[in-house]
Amino acid sequence: MDQLLQHLLNGLLLGATYSLLGIGLTLVFGLMNVVNFAHGEFYTFGAYAAFAALALASVNFFLAIPLAIVAGALAGAVCERVLLRPLRGQSIDTVMLVMIGLWIAMQNAELLGWGGVAKSVPTPFPTQPVVVGPVSVAPLRIFVFVVSGLLILGAHLLLSRTKLGRAMRATFQDRETAALMGVSIERIHTITFAFGAGLAAAAGALLGPVFLLYPSMGDLASLKAFSVVILGGLGNFGGAAAGGLVLGIAEELGAGYISSGYRDAVGFLMIVAVLLLRPSGLFARAERVG
Amino acid sequence: MSRLTLVIGGAIVLTAPAWVWNPYHLHTLIMAGIFAVLALSLNLLLGYTGQLSLGHAAFFGIGAYASALLSVKLEWSPWIGLLAAIVLPGLAGYIIGRLALKLRGAYFVLLTISFAGCVSLVSVNWMDLTNGPLGIPGVPPVEIALPGLPALSLRTKSAYYYLVLAAVVLAYLLCLALIRSRVGRALVALRENETLAASVGIDATHYLVLAAVASAAMAGFAGGLYAHYTRFVSPEVFLFTYTITMVIMVVAGGKGTLAGPVVGAVLFTVLPEALREFTSYQWQMLLYGVLLIAVLFFMPEGVVPALRAAGPALRRRWKAS
Numbered sequence: 001m002d003q004l005l006q007h008l009l010n011g012l013l014l015g016a017t018y019s020l021l022g023i024g025l026t027l028v029f030g031l032m033n034v035v036n037f038a039h040g041e042f043y044t045f046g047a048y049a050a051f052a053a054l055a056l057a058s059v060n061f062f063l064a065i066p067l068a069i070v071a072g073a074l075a076g077a078v079c080e081r082v083l084l085r086p087l088r089g090q091s092i093d094t095v096m097l098v099m100i101g102l103w104i105a106m107q108n109a110e111l112l113g114w115g116g117v118a119k120s121v122p123t124p125f126p127t128q129p130v131v132v133g134p135v136s137v138a139p140l141r142i143f144v145f146v147v148s149g150l151l152i153l154g155a156h157l158l159l160s161r162t163k164l165g166r167a168m169r170a171t172f173q174d175r176e177t178a179a180l181m182g183v184s185i186e187r188i189h190t191i192t193f194a195f196g197a198g199l200a201a202a203a204g205a206l207l208g209p210v211f212l213l214y215p216s217m218g219d220l221a222s223l224k225a226f227s228v229v230i231l232g233g234l235g236n237f238g239g240a241a242a243g244g245l246v247l248g249i250a251e252e253l254g255a256g257y258i259s260s261g262y263r264d265a266v267g268f269l270m271i272v273a274v275l276l277l278r279p280s281g282l283f284a285r286a287e288r289v290g
Numbered sequence: 291m292s293r294l295t296l297v298i299g300g301a302i303v304l305t306a307p308a309w310v311w312n313p314y315h316l317h318t319l320i321m322a323g324i325f326a327v328l329a330l331s332l333n334l335l336l337g338y339t340g341q342l343s344l345g346h347a348a349f350f351g352i353g354a355y356a357s358a359l360l361s362v363k364l365e366w367s368p369w370i371g372l373l374a375a376i377v378l379p380g381l382a383g384y385i386i387g388r389l390a391l392k393l394r395g396a397y398f399v400l401l402t403i404s405f406a407g408c409v410s411l412v413s414v415n416w417m418d419l420t421n422g423p424l425g426i427p428g429v430p431p432v433e434i435a436l437p438g439l440p441a442l443s444l445r446t447k448s449a450y451y452y453l454v455l456a457a458v459v460l461a462y463l464l465c466l467a468l469i470r471s472r473v474g475r476a477l478v479a480l481r482e483n484e485t486l487a488a489s490v491g492i493d494a495t496h497y498l499v500l501a502a503v504a505s506a507a508m509a510g511f512a513g514g515l516y517a518h519y520t521r522f523v524s525p526e527v528f529l530f531t532y533t534i535t536m537v538i539m540v541v542a543g544g545k546g547t548l549a550g551p552v553v554g555a556v557l558f559t560v561l562p563e564a565l566r567e568f569t570s571y572q573w574q575m576l577l578y579g580v581l582l583i584a585v586l587f588f589m590p591e592g593v594v595p596a597l598r599a600a601g602p603a604l605r606r607r608w609k610a611s
Contacts, residue, residue: 029396035396087587092395093340093342094586096396097342097537097541097586098582098583100534100582101578101579101580101581101582101583101586102579102583103579104534104575104576104578104582105578105580105583106579107575108573108576108579109576111572112570112572219530223403223407226400226403230397230400234396261414261415262415265407265408265411267404268404268405268407268408269404269408271400271404272389272401275393275397275400275401276389276392279393279397
């Protein structure tokens with residue numbers, strides 16, 4: 001029983017970052033109709049940006065994370081302007097292949113820049129776990145969970161309460177009508193992609209200190225993000241938030257009770273099962289953002 | 291293409307082992323051949339049905355493991371291994387095709403990635419069968435034993451070159467026959483407009499699954515050829531890099547053409563090797579990514595259709611001057 005509680009807690013902590021990853025991906029898909037295979041690379045980018053700020057520029061830990069998010073969002077904005085804007089109106093497959101190209105290029109650029117040796121990020125948190133009743137948890141994990149939750153809440157508020165959010169939702173529902181109402185579609189696209197990249201970078205900056213940094217870390221992150229998005233239904237914000245938690249908990253239980261070697265298979269199998277049985281996602285009403 | 295260029299080209303390809311004296315260059319050509327089979331197989335799906343499979347390394351890997359395991363653990367003839375490298379991936383292609391081809395576009399892509407991911411994890415974790423990350427060494431070479439003649443081992447690179455060349459020609463002819471048949475026309479009809487195709491009675495799932503089986507079987511055969519060539523199989527055969535390389539070869543060469551994947555395969559095996567002296571593997575992969583983007587931006591149809599379009603125009607200009 002205690003063991004089960006521990007697994008559930010670990011799953012929840014891990015799942016929050018998966019949600020963060022999935023939300024960025026699902027927004028970009030829902031709004032721009034772009035299947036962003038480079039999503040995990042923005043995760044890697046965020047992780048290394050935080051590392052660079054911390055270890056090389058010796059910035060404060062709590063400042064390095066927002067810096068990494070901003071850097072990720074900027075990188076995303078540049079990618080949108082340079083690669084995606086000229087391809088607007090092209091088939092979704094062409095854009096998908098371009099994103100695959102970006103993924104390979106970014107990953108190997110990271111590899112050239114940072115080398116293949118894994119790096120660890122120093123944190124100000126004590127490694128001594130906090131014990132609460134039958135379960136224990138590292139303080140860093142709590143911090144990561146809280147910040148992830150706040151970012152998801154912030155993203156939700158931005159989409160549902162602000163003028164920009166309303167413009168984004170309008171674009172999602174009907175691009176032409178939104179444009180007629182004076183929404184600058186070009187601007188919304190750049191902002192959406194930057195937003196998605198920023199959320200991925202946030203997940204990277206937060207999880208980087210928990211795990212190790214290596215240039216191909218984004219592959220697994222992409223995979224998790226896609227699993228989450230599929231679970232929640234493509235383009236479904238709430239679905240992605242819930243899907244992340246479901247995936248995190250399922251992985252922890254799978255690794256704990258079945259086999260740790262097949263931990264990453266949980267995500268694969270969930271994708272397969274959901275796509276075959278319920279392709280619009282577990283939490284589908286209609287596909288929508290916000 | 292005129293008959294003369296065809297004859298000259300054929301002669302160059304057929305005599306290559308005689309004048310390519312550097313074994314490393316010959317090795318590059320053999321790998322180009324194996325990749326040509328892979329690219330042809332991916333092109334059947336990507337080029338003719340319009341469905342992008344990012345799980346093709348799985349079929350390649352299953353073929354490699356099937357052939358290696360049968361000839362190492364059961365000590366069966368490599369020829370039976372190669373046959374299994376066609377049949378088993380074909381079967382896997384059938385099952386995956388049946389399941390995945392209910393879906394289209396991004397959903398199909400994700401399902402194929404997931405499939406490849408699962409197979410790769412099995413190859414690492416099922417120690418008893420696959421020996422895990424350590425892989426299977428000592429895969430025997432292919433031998434040709436005709437009655438009444440001494441067994442001819444294809445251990446040497448120049449002999450293996452011909453085996454791979456035969457495989458490429460076979461794969462090419464198979465694709466050609468398929469494309470020119472009723473099946474090929476049905477596939478193209480489905481690619482261009484599925485609703486319209488269905489309205490004239492083309493059973494989408496039936497034809498797409500057929501293409502998936504043929505494609506998977508060809509990729510598996512390439513895997514078998516690879517296993518008996520390198521004589522060693524490890525979970526690395528499932529690396530996503532293989533799939534990416536195939537995609538680049540097909541897209542850059544010209545998807546939906548038969549010559550495109552072959553040209554792409556030769557280009558993208560020889561080019562990196564030629565650049566090897568100047569660059570590292572990372573630079574090469576970085577270049578792959580940039581090149582894929584550049585091709586899609588500036589030559590979205592690929593090299594072969596671009597050359598075909600440029601050919602007559604150039605000839606006209608030459609005649610005019």
